[in-house]
Amino acid sequence: MSMSLRDQLLAAGLGSKKQAKQIELEERRQQHKQAKHNAPTGPTPQQLAAQAAAAAKAARDAELNRQQQEKAAKKARRAEVMQLIEQNREPKIDPKAESDDFFNFIDRQKVRRVAVNPALRERIGRGELVFVRYRGHYELVPAAIADRIRERDDQTVVTISAEPEKPADESDPYKDFVVPDDLRW
Numbered sequence: 001m002s003m004s005l006r007d008q009l010l011a012a013g014l015g016s017k018k019q020a021k022q023i024e025l026e027e028r029r030q031q032h033k034q035a036k037h038n039a040p041t042g043p044t045p046q047q048l049a050a051q052a053a054a055a056a057k058a059a060r061d062a063e064l065n066r067q068q069q070e071k072a073a074k075k076a077r078r079a080e081v082m083q084l085i086e087q088n089r090e091p092k093i094d095p096k097a098e099s100d101d102f103f104n105f106i107d108r109q110k111v112r113r114v115a116v117n118p119a120l121r122e123r124i125g126r127g128e129l130v131f132v133r134y135r136g137h138y139e140l141v142p143a144a145i146a147d148r149i150r151e152r153d154d155q156t157v158v159t160i161s162a163e164p165e166k167p168a169d170e171s172d173p174y175k176d177f178v179v180p181d182d183l184r185w
Contacts (some may be wrong), residue, residue: 077152084149085132085156090140093117105131105160107138114138131158 008025009015022163043051066155095102095115102113103121114131116124123129130146133156141149150157169175 024070081149081153081156083133084145084152085139088145089134090120090129093120097179105158107131107133107158112138114140131160132156133158150154 003011006015006020010020042094093115101116101118101121103116103124104111104113120129122134124140128143129140130143132141132146132149138158146157
């Protein structure tokens with residue numbers, strides 16, 4: 001079996017084991033420097049693809065997170081609206097026991113009606129009470145509370161707009177006779 005040059009020099013007594021290890025260490029350092037110097041300076045195509053995939057995943061995760069936060073905020077606003085209505089609604093009038101009077105209003109192109117008594121009718125007419133949608137029904141809440149509800153969910157508050165008054169026709173023979181608003185047939 002042939003011996004390496006290092007082993008032959010050590011056997012001849014021309015060098016020590018310590019010197020041989022030192023030279024071997026220097027050779028490894030040189031190889032490492034050369035490998036580092038010859039290495040590509042930019043990222044490899046695999047690294048670029050991995051970075052692009054990570055960026056796409058981060059963007060997708062950010063969008064999902066934003067959607068979840070938006071959904072949670074909407075749910076919180078809805079809960080606030082429900083709480084405001086529950087705490088501030090006027091008591092219901094039983095149409096069979098207390099009153100046979102109804103207040104009619106238009107909501108979503110349909111005429112709706114709610115049982116009222118004369119005091120509630122007057123407060124609705126003055127604008128002190130406002131209708132809100134609540135669990136498939138309508139409730140009356142004070143106007144200040146309706147403004148707070150409108151800030152959170154504009155669709156919950158029912159807007160009752162009075163019909164604009166038409167200008168009086170000069171040829172109308174009944175123009176001097178005013179029909180009262182509370183006229184009931």
